[in-house]
Amino acid sequence: MVRLEHEVLQSVLKPARYTGGEWNAVIKDHAAVDCTWALALPDVYEVGMSNLGLAILYEVLNRREDIAAERVYAPWTDMEEEMRKRKMPLFSLETKTEISAFDFVGFSLQYEMIYTNVLNMLDLAGIPLFAKDRGEAMPFVVGGGPCVYNVEPIADFFDFFIVGEGEEAIVEVSDAFMAWKREGRPGGRKGFLQRLLDVPGIYVPSFYEPEYDEEGNYRALRPLVEAAKPVIYKRVIRDMDDAISVEHPVVPYMDIVHNRIMLELFRGCSRGCRFCQAGICYRPARERTEENLRKMARGLVDATGYDEMSLTSLSSADYSCLGRLVDDLMADFRDEKVSFSLPSLRIDSFSIDLAHKMQQVRKSGLTFAPEAGTQRLRDVINKGVTEENLMKACGAAFRQGWKQVKLYFMMGLPTETDEDVIGIAELAKKVVDLYTEIKGKRGCKVTISVACFVPKPYTPFQWFGQLPIEEFQRRQQLLKEHITDRAITFNYHDA
Structure with missing residues (x-):
């Protein structure tokens, strides 16, 4: 010892x-x-x-x-x-x-x-x-x-x-x-x-x-030995309702990155983004029942005393009973001032209505992941999101009182050109202008967070090479030069 x-x-x-x-x-x-x-x-x-x-x-x-x-x-x-x-x-x-x-x-x-x-x-x-x-x-x-x-x-x-x-x-x-x-x-x-x-x-x-x-x-x-299998298959939990989950999370004495309850709605993802290793490796999508999730939520709040709960999964907004689950959870914990959040939102108005409902206790910013700055590149990565989707979602959010939006992008995706990089700045500017148009004044804050793309094994992009450090740095500088509005904050990873 x-x-x-x-x-x-x-x-x-x-x-x-x-x-x-x-x-x-x-x-x-x-x-x-x-x-x-x-x-x-x-x-x-x-x-x-x-x-x-x-x-x-x-x-x-x-x-x-x-x-x-x-x-x-x-x-x-x-x-x-x-x-x-x-x-x-x-x-x-x-x-x-x-x-x-x-x-x-x-x-x-x-x-x-x-x-x-x-x-x-x-x-x-x-x-x-x-x-x-x-x-x-x-x-x-x-x-x-x-x-x-x-x-x-x-x-x-x-x-x-x-x-x-x-x-x-x-x-x-x-x-x-x-x-x-x-x-x-x-x-x-x-x-x-x-x-x-x-x-x-x-x-x-x-x-x-x-x-x-x-x-x-x-x-x-x-x-090298007869018992060693030539192919090793991954382990998969077949029934998520039957699987053991966290019932008594360790509660830290200091602040941590995710200092809240994490309620896992389901495993896997029904989407097919071509860059995403998790979406492929955690297939198939397996949901927990709504009844079980409510029971788990009750136990977790009682065991920890947390007043914040994140409904976590790879794409939480795709949970089939999400609207009803959120209504029930909010009713269950109405008197305990427990707030709920989704780590990532689908870029649609359903998600905005849901976020509005969930953030009545405390309103934080909204996070969307368009991943690429132009429609051409979003189609290449199979993101399934259009600029119109983003504008509709942001418009609905601004009308319901949000002022802060965070947008996640990747840089260095296969076939990316300078035009796609500049498209990130242009998209962020359109979001800022949309707020001004709806509210008749400035006051919106848009944060764009840009990660360097890493090709992942078992994804359709696994054989694409990663960009050299110097090229990442050049593209980061190019994007920085095209962000001229002070309402836009640019965060990027060290290449």
Whole structure:
């Protein structure tokens, strides 16, 4: 167990990132359980605590009396400096146990930019970076999350991966581990990994060998043992009403990125945007029933005391009973001043009416995602949204009292030209002018947020190369030059 000295906490910017002890955190005696998991998101506490997937796995594992699951996130640079100076190993939040003492360290791989954090966290924990170098007493390092669909670049650092949705698979892995442990750990680490080949959705890199052609191009992945499947199919939760969700979310002592209840309406997406990996990897769309969602919402408010709830999904406005659900939730919580929000709105007047209804408690800005500045490019990416849709939606919003609109775009999409980039500025200007036309005065604030397009595996755009940094920077500058109205704020990612 790691002792967290007062002088360490006093020398870092946000000590609450490391102290643990939050409301609904689960603390178990490791000596009284048969399997321990350190669930890690390789990013800072505020981001890790906002991840619904890890929160679900935390609940799933801790419901079992024979399993303990604890949380660990990447320390910020000030804390890392203190830890390295004092030779303090990476520890869990619940019991301050060294991460190297757990049976499993499970990393949720949400995006490629955090791969280096995984290695840094392993180093801080004193766990060898490469799977082949880990001894018998070391934890098994597991990967999950959206990046696992294209995991070969980092396969050597992980003992195995869970491909697809993990709620059922993680329990099957734990049961296989406990059975192997009871039998005296036959065959050592390799013996356990061999057992996992019988669990659907598990990829063990050490049982495969990549093959390349004469020019060095990757050709195939060849199984080295008979039990290793040539094709690994993702795990899918078939019935969302039957699936365990978060009932007792851990409530932080500090502000986090999504500091509210997240109510997951459904998984998957019925749209076919050509850039979107999540829309493809989380197929098919599976909804929860309205009755179940109301019951979940009641339990979550009672368990946390939050007064804000986000109705989350990849495209929440596509939930089939959304209008009725919102009416019922607002009636259920009318006397408790609970506000509801949708993370993304469809660009139509139904969404505006819904947002107006939902934001009676507190009115925030509206967010739309046209993704591209011209209709030609929106058609290329199969966005299914027209400029007329956006103007109608914004017009309805302005008439109902909104003054702030945020628009999300991507830069560097396949076939994009300078005309498409300039189209982003022109579209934002049209929204500002529409407000002036409707209200007869200025006063609108439009924020355009522009991300750099990253081609994602398994999408129709996976073989399009990413733009060079210099070209991203040139296009960002071009867009900046064409934004002349002070009502428009331009946010963009560091190329």
